[in-house]
Structure formats: structure tokens, C-alpha cells
Amino acid sequence: MKLLQNILLVILLAAAASCVQNKKLIYLQNADNDPEMADGQLISYEMPDYRLQYNDIIDVKVQTRDEQVNKEFSGFADGAATRMAGQLAQGGGDIYYMTGYSVNKVGEIRLPILGTINVQDKTLEEVRLLVEEELKSYAKNDVFVKVKLGGIRYSALGEFRRPGKFVVLQDRMTILEAIANAGDLTTVAQRDEVVLIRQYPEGTRVHRLNLRDRNLIRSPYYFIQPNDQIYAEPMRVREFGTGENAAQSLSIFITSLTAVALVLNLITN
Numbered sequence: 001m002k003l004l005q006n007i008l009l010v011i012l013l014a015a016a017a018s019c020v021q022n023k024k025l026i027y028l029q030n031a032d033n034d035p036e037m038a039d040g041q042l043i044s045y046e047m048p049d050y051r052l053q054y055n056d057i058i059d060v061k062v063q064t065r066d067e068q069v070n071k072e073f074s075g076f077a078d079g080a081a082t083r084m085a086g087q088l089a090q091g092g093g094d095i096y097y098m099t100g101y102s103v104n105k106v107g108e109i110r111l112p113i114l115g116t117i118n119v120q121d122k123t124l125e126e127v128r129l130l131v132e133e134e135l136k137s138y139a140k141n142d143v144f145v146k147v148k149l150g151g152i153r154y155s156a157l158g159e160f161r162r163p164g165k166f167v168v169l170q171d172r173m174t175i176l177e178a179i180a181n182a183g184d185l186t187t188v189a190q191r192d193e194v195v196l197i198r199q200y201p202e203g204t205r206v207h208r209l210n211l212r213d214r215n216l217i218r219s220p221y222y223f224i225q226p227n228d229q230i231y232a233e234p235m236r237v238r239e240f241g242t243g244e245n246a247a248q249s250l251s252i253f254i255t256s257l258t259a260v261a262l263v264l265n266l267i268t269n
Helices: 002-017 067-074 078-090 095-099 124-135 175-181 214-218 246-268
Strands: 057-064 108-111 115-118 143-149 152-158 164-168 194-200 203-209 228-232
Touching: 057 067, 057 095, 057 124, 115 124, 124 143, 152 175, 164 175, 175 228
Parallel strands: 152 228
Antiparallel strands: 057 143, 108 115, 152 164, 194 203, 194 228
16 A cells, blocks of 8 residues: 555646646746836837858849840749749758859859849848949940849758648748747746857857846847757656646646556466
8 A cells, every 4th residue: 555655646736747737838928127018018129131141042134125134144934934833842842942042151142144242131121222223334334133032041950830841931030930940848847948040151159048038128139040050848747748738737736646556466366
């Protein structure tokens, strides 16, 4: 009987340890040590202009009255581009990898007519003005240039419901949108210690983010950048095993209790 009591006590302690409090799951809470941010309060955030670096892909569109210049920058005929986009989308591919211009290790891209130009550490607007100025030597008429990022590429690893590598065709994206795109974090994900691995021109840096703190909106990491990697570490309760909610945890406990009872019944008989 004493053995049974001890086993039940261990199971109860393990079940209690596997319970995850709601406070550990809620995003953007008011931190205890910071002034409270009321709902509806305007929160300013830091959103510097993104500067291009190695591995980025940009899309450059040029329109002039010079048909030869237009033809050089068209890349594909409209029908071919549409078909390729459809095929890549069905296979989970990236249309801009095929049609865009990749920034190489020394910060250069190679454009039709213009050849190699350096875009390292330049904003999209600065690249647009540079391409526009260079084209004036070739196009006698007005030149219209549009430069965009070829989508935001990022990776989600660890305790995500749908981890993987993603390409989102947007100019900007918050880290919460990136997490939602990966199916949200699992119940046992450590939301106050999310690791963000970010690429810089001089190398790579690791940042730790607290998704439970409302001050995240004010941080320079609220908006993700191309080639970011987001890693969600598991809580310690994962070592014990846990259900998605209280009902599942209770089911695990009852199953364990039943197994113990069967084993003891075999021993005593």
C-alpha cells in the first residue's frame, strides 16, 4: 500500500508540473517592472529602412519609351512568367529566385544593359535612383524604375506547429505575423526566450525576444528582415510530457494511473 501511495504521489507531482499557466502563453502582456500600456494606447515602433545585403533578392522593373530597353528588362514574356509563377506556387517554389536579381557576396547584382552595380548597404529607394540615373545614358526618353524586395524569406524552427522555411511576398512583416504564418507556437514553447538569428553585413548576431512583453512592439526586432531565423525553445515541462489543455493532461494522468493499477494488480496476484 505504501508503494502505491508513493507511485500515485509521483504521478500527481508530474501531472502538476506538466500544467502550463495561461500567463506563460499570452502575448504582449504588460511587464511587471514597466509602466502599464493601456489597450488603445498609441505605441510607437522603430522601423528603419532596410539596407540590402548578401543573399537578398530584389525585383527591378523598368519602363521607358525605348522598346529595346524594355525588352532587355522584361526577362520573360508575360505568358511564360505567368506559367512559371503558377508552377512554382504549386510546388512551393519562389518565383523571384528565377526572375529576380540576387545580391552576391561582395554586394553586387548584375542587370541587363547596365552590367554589375553595387547595392550593398543601400535602401531600395537608393537603388531605384541609382538604376534610374544609369539608364539615362541608354534611354533617350523618360525612365520609370521600380525596385522591390523579392519577398521576405525566413525560417521558423523548434516549437512551431508548422516549422519550415517561408517566403512571404510583402515589403514588411512583424514577428507575430511570421509566427502566425508558421502555425503559431506550441503550448510548450518558451515565449519569453525566443531566439532571433539575424544577418548583418559584418556577420550574424543572436537576439533573445520576450513575446509576452508589450514593449516588444518598440524594439528593433518587432519587424523581421529577409533571411531571419526564428527558433522557439521548449519549456522544461516537455521533459515530463503535457497535453494541449487541462482535459488532455487529466487524460494522461488517468491513463498513467490505470497502468500503475494494472501493474500492482499483477504483482499482488
